[in-house]
Amino acid sequence: xxEHESPNLNHDHPWDQLRELIRQQDVAKLEAFIxxxxxxxxxxxxxxxxxxxxxxxxxxxxxxxxxxxxxEFSETQAVELVERxxxxxxxxxxxxxxxxxxxxxxxxxxxAEADAILATMDPEDAASVRHMVGYEAxxxxxxxxxxxxxxxxxxxxxxxxxxxxxNKEIYSDYEVQYAYVVQQTHAPDEPANPVHFGKLVGxxxxxxxxxSQPDTTIASLMIANPLSVVATASLEELFDIFDRRAxxxxxxxxxxxxxxxxxxxxxxxxxxxxxxxxDNLKLLGIVGGEELRxxxxxxxxxxxxxxxxxxxxxxxIAISVIAIYEVxxxxxxxxxxxxxxxxxxxxxxxxxxxxxxxxxxxxxxLKSHEILWVAIKEGTVGLVNGLVLGVIIAFGTWLWKGNLxxxxxxxxxxxxxxxxxxxxxxxxxxLLKRMKFDPALASGPVLTxxxxxxxxxxxxxxxxxxxxxxx
Amino acid sequence: xxEHESPNLNHDHPWDQLRELIRQQDVAKLEAFIxxxxxxxxxxxxxxxxxxxxxxxxxxxxxxxxxxxxxEFSETQAVELVERxxxxxxxxxxxxxxxxxxxxxxxxxxxAEADAILATMDPEDAASVRHMVGYEAxxxxxxxxxxxxxxxxxxxxxxxxxxxxxNKEIYSDYEVQYAYVVQQTHAPDEPANPVHFGKLVGxxxxxxxxxSQPDTTIASLMIANPLSVVATASLEELFDIFDRRAxxxxxxxxxxxxxxxxxxxxxxxxxxxxxxxxDNLKLLGIVGGEELRxxxxxxxxxxxxxxxxxxxxxxxIAISVIAIYEVxxxxxxxxxxxxxxxxxxxxxxxxxxxxxxxxxxxxxxLKSHEILWVAIKEGTVGLVNGLVLGVIIAFGTWLWKGNLxxxxxxxxxxxxxxxxxxxxxxxxxxLLKRMKFDPALASGPVLTxxxxxxxxxxxxxxxxxxxxxxx
Numbered sequence: 001x002x003e004h005e006s007p008n009l010n011h012d013h014p015w016d017q018l019r020e021l022i023r024q025q026d027v028a029k030l031e032a033f034i035x036x037x038x039x040x041x042x043x044x045x046x047x048x049x050x051x052x053x054x055x056x057x058x059x060x061x062x063x064x065x066x067x068x069x070x071x072e073f074s075e076t077q078a079v080e081l082v083e084r085x086x087x088x089x090x091x092x093x094x095x096x097x098x099x100x101x102x103x104x105x106x107x108x109x110x111x112a113e114a115d116a117i118l119a120t121m122d123p124e125d126a127a128s129v130r131h132m133v134g135y136e137a138x139x140x141x142x143x144x145x146x147x148x149x150x151x152x153x154x155x156x157x158x159x160x161x162x163x164x165x166x167n168k169e170i171y172s173d174y175e176v177q178y179a180y181v182v183q184q185t186h187a188p189d190e191p192a193n194p195v196h197f198g199k200l201v202g203x204x205x206x207x208x209x210x211x212s213q214p215d216t217t218i219a220s221l222m223i224a225n226p227l228s229v230v231a232t233a234s235l236e237e238l239f240d241i242f243d244r245r246a247x248x249x250x251x252x253x254x255x256x257x258x259x260x261x262x263x264x265x266x267x268x269x270x271x272x273x274x275x276x277x278x279d280n281l282k283l284l285g286i287v288g289g290e291e292l293r294x295x296x297x298x299x300x301x302x303x304x305x306x307x308x309x310x311x312x313x314x315x316x317i318a319i320s321v322i323a324i325y326e327v328x329x330x331x332x333x334x335x336x337x338x339x340x341x342x343x344x345x346x347x348x349x350x351x352x353x354x355x356x357x358x359x360x361x362x363x364x365x366l367k368s369h370e371i372l373w374v375a376i377k378e379g380t381v382g383l384v385n386g387l388v389l390g391v392i393i394a395f396g397t398w399l400w401k402g403n404l405x406x407x408x409x410x411x412x413x414x415x416x417x418x419x420x421x422x423x424x425x426x427x428x429x430x431l432l433k434r435m436k437f438d439p440a441l442a443s444g445p446v447l448t449x450x451x452x453x454x455x456x457x458x459x460x461x462x463x464x465x466x467x468x469x470x471x
Numbered sequence: 472x473x474e475h476e477s478p479n480l481n482h483d484h485p486w487d488q489l490r491e492l493i494r495q496q497d498v499a500k501l502e503a504f505i506x507x508x509x510x511x512x513x514x515x516x517x518x519x520x521x522x523x524x525x526x527x528x529x530x531x532x533x534x535x536x537x538x539x540x541x542x543e544f545s546e547t548q549a550v551e552l553v554e555r556x557x558x559x560x561x562x563x564x565x566x567x568x569x570x571x572x573x574x575x576x577x578x579x580x581x582x583a584e585a586d587a588i589l590a591t592m593d594p595e596d597a598a599s600v601r602h603m604v605g606y607e608a609x610x611x612x613x614x615x616x617x618x619x620x621x622x623x624x625x626x627x628x629x630x631x632x633x634x635x636x637x638n639k640e641i642y643s644d645y646e647v648q649y650a651y652v653v654q655q656t657h658a659p660d661e662p663a664n665p666v667h668f669g670k671l672v673g674x675x676x677x678x679x680x681x682x683s684q685p686d687t688t689i690a691s692l693m694i695a696n697p698l699s700v701v702a703t704a705s706l707e708e709l710f711d712i713f714d715r716r717a718x719x720x721x722x723x724x725x726x727x728x729x730x731x732x733x734x735x736x737x738x739x740x741x742x743x744x745x746x747x748x749x750d751n752l753k754l755l756g757i758v759g760g761e762e763l764r765x766x767x768x769x770x771x772x773x774x775x776x777x778x779x780x781x782x783x784x785x786x787x788i789a790i791s792v793i794a795i796y797e798v799x800x801x802x803x804x805x806x807x808x809x810x811x812x813x814x815x816x817x818x819x820x821x822x823x824x825x826x827x828x829x830x831x832x833x834x835x836x837l838k839s840h841e842i843l844w845v846a847i848k849e850g851t852v853g854l855v856n857g858l859v860l861g862v863i864i865a866f867g868t869w870l871w872k873g874n875l876x877x878x879x880x881x882x883x884x885x886x887x888x889x890x891x892x893x894x895x896x897x898x899x900x901x902l903l904k905r906m907k908f909d910p911a912l913a914s915g916p917v918l919t920x921x922x923x924x925x926x927x928x929x930x931x932x933x934x935x936x937x938x939x940x941x942x
Contacts, residue, residue, distance in 0.1 A: 041835065043834075043835075043836060044836045044838075047836070072714075164681070164682070206677070206681070207677070209681065210681045211632075211635070211639075265737070266740075269740055270740075277747060277751075277830075280752075281826055284751070284754060284822050284823065284826035285819055286826050286827065292831065297852060297855065300852050301851075301852045301856050304820070304823050304852065304856055305860075307819075307823070308819055309863065312812070312816065312867075315811075315816065318811070322807065326807070329800075329807050330801070333801050334797070336804075336806070336807030336810065337797070338790070340786070340789070340793070340810050341787070341790055343811045343814065343815065344782070344786055345783065345786065348756055348779055349779060352756040355755035355756065356757065356763075356764065360763065360764065364512065365514060365515045374764065381768060384772040385772050388772075388780075389780070392783060396783075448815070452811065452815075456811075
């Protein structure tokens with residue numbers, strides 16, 4: 001292939017420049033170049049490098065910059081990048097990440113890989129990370145960070161301000177708008193517990209510190225008995241609380257009420273987006289997890305086949321209805337032209353209803369027991385749309401074959417099938433959710449099988465019954 | 472219908488209780504009841520009331536509570552609710568909302584409705600809202616709020632702290648972590664300009680105020696020449712800046728560099744989610760805008776038909792390929808059973824590729840000119856998946872009809888069509904984007920038409936060519 005003819009393979013790509021800079025091992029130029037790339041562009045550019053180049057890039061740059069780079073990637077890609085590194089290299093970079101990112105990446109590695117990396121880290125940090133990895137990903141504990149501003153309840157405003165000034169550098173990374181107040185139970189000089197900070201008794205807004213006398217005790221200034229969430233709480237509980245309140249962060253406690261971390265609004269919103277995104281991708285047949293084109297061919301083909309192959313089997317069930325009526329089709333060959341139309345339109349009408357239900361379920365506007373309500377709401381839309389589509393198809397078929405009865409057969413089948421598809425599509429996600437299946441995953445394939453069967457049956461059985469008038 | 476038999480129509484629904492409390496006109500009980508509802512539950516419950524009950528609820532509650540309630544709804548629903556109110560009632564409630572919410576709602580009303588409401592509002596507020604409504608929804612101006620902490624550059628830390636203390640109540644609603652510093656050009660007592668705050672010269676972190684001497688001038692404390700964005704900037708530019716930087720908010724300026732508002736991270740992320748959500752819904756055939764089941768039947772049916780009807784027409788183009796080969800089908804009636812399978816599997820394989828491309832485009836991982844790269848990446852997946860699916864189908868057909876050649880015909884057609892569908896599906900969103908069409912809207916219908924035509928053509932032309940061996 002002539003490279004000059006193809007704008008896609010020439011050497012103006014950012015990854016070609018990056019490759020050259022990696023080869024030169026010039027840290028300053030590398031940093032400057034990466035600084036010129038937009039955010040999406042960073043992940044795109046680095047993901048086009050090969051494994052050896054990626055490793056060389058991450059080990060050439062200072063660990064803190066490499067950590068930032070890795071955070072630009074999706075979790076799946078971040079794990080891939082970390083796997084390219086030696087344990088000590090990975091440990092140095094992980095040490096620069098936020099605690100939730102560390103835990104996310106380490107929990108996706110094999111135990112042996114994770115242990116090798118943790119062994120190279122500062123023992124206290126490693127203990128804390130090990131603790132964080134223990135929380136399930138879809139719980140408050142899995143979403144929290146443990147970089148928390150935390151003070152004992154016997155301190156005064158002055159002490160807190162002194163500490164803030166003294167540790168300005170560390171805290172500037174914390175992105176937290178509140179400080180938490182815990183019961184003073186151990187001597188002030190005792191080393192911090194890597195697992196929890198002590199019993200949570202209050203929240204201090206930084207704004208209130210600003211407006212108070214230095215002698216005030218923080219216990220008198222704090223909001224006592226603050227709202228907190230246990231680490232085992234589900235994402236739904238978090239979504240709900242952050243919806244209702246304007247908090248930027250929420251303290252997370254263990255079963256004994258001891259502060260273990262904080263969940264930030266930002267992370268909760270990201271988790272919600274990921275879930276909705278995931279559902280929509282599943283509806284579109286991306287079921288193995290986040291698919292990116294930079295992944296290996298075998299992974300990508302395998303994930304897609306894991307949805308396509310069951311679909312073949314479901315299709316076979318559906319088309320077996322046609323096989324029963326082969327004799328009828330033999331008589332009226334035009335039916336074979338119309339069957340794919342019936343199948344496609346039924347699927348389309350049903351998927352629309354599924355999409356609305358999945359969305360309303362995700363938004364909390366719909367509960368999975370409201371099957372009757374949805375059936376009525378979708379049934380009416382299905383009736384209207386079925387009539388409109390049925391008339392169009394009946395008229396079109398009549399014009400095409402000059403046979404009014406054949407037009408009516410196809411039109412009536414289309415009308416009824418649209419009604420069925422719309423109604424069943426609307427309630428399918430609710431039914432699947434009640435039966436503890438994943439509605440996003442199963443709704444589409446199950447629905448199209450049902451609508452295909454009902455569509456084929458309607459048009460072919462009507463045609464068989466009215467055969468004398470349509471041949 | 473017997474209500475006692477149906478768990479969905481009994482009187483335990485929250486909206487039945489709410490209806491009763493509205494009838495009683497007991498403000499305290501109403502407020503308490505609404506306080507017990509979770510966030511999603513609020514929108515769900517109120518949307519099940521009729522128009523008169525909704526109006527009565529919103530006018531019975533204090534305006535500030537009604538404003539909060541309306542903010543729980545999607546924009547489409549919020550506009551519906553405001554339309555139920557008299558102008559003075561709507562004005563009182565809008566006055567309690569954030570400036571971006573006010574602008575969003577008013578810009579969706581007719582000019583006459585909006586003017587009537589603005590006439591009932593405080594003239595200075597009304598001028599400011601009118602200005603905000605002027606910005607396009609998908610620009611920085613359309614996303615910003617104008618509730619901004621803003622100080623002249625000749626002030627000192629003490630002045631700012633005094634002002635913060637004096638206006639604690641007002642500012643506590645601002646949710647803003649920075650104060651902005653503007654050039655002092657007019658006398659301090661002059662009324663504020665409702666349209667802009669003056670030329671932006673710096674940003675002040677509240678945290679830095681906390682750690683500074685009262686006599687320091689804010690000009691010496693501020694970050695000078697801060698990053699700002701012009702109000703006409705696109706959402707893509709905002710996404711990119713917020714991706715790269717950890718800012719919680721970014722100042723928005725007019726073409727003369729004068730501060731007009733602030734865009735918060737929260738709102739940028741919401742806008743990004745809305746865009747991805749919108750794209751996914753379009754791929755699933757929800758094309759008229761946000762559809763909710765509480766909307767009128769005519770709207771819902773109309774929106775869905777606006778996608779289904781063009782799909783019928785595209786289907787007719789596709790099935791016309793079958794009509795050409797009616798003679799071949801007459802000879803091998805089994806083909807009529809297999810055509811819907813070919814069509815369905817081609818559509819499925821193509822939609823997977825479309826979904827990955829739309830997602831990568833939205834994430835910025837893919838540029839619309841990278842057609843060759845995507846074609847190679849999807850072509851290889853299509854080849855692998857085509858071979859797998861082709862073998863399955865060939866074998867299945869052979870078993871079913873006992874005719875190896877027929878099996879090979881269908882298998883080869885399936886293999887090639889999967890390759891075509893996967894490759895075309897991958898590049899379709901890029902092509903459509905380059906041609907300035909909406910990829911999310913058009914990719915699916917265009918793709919399925921192409922894959923249907925190619926699938927039908929492949930299987931039927933191969934069958935026609937090998938007719939002697941398969942009859």
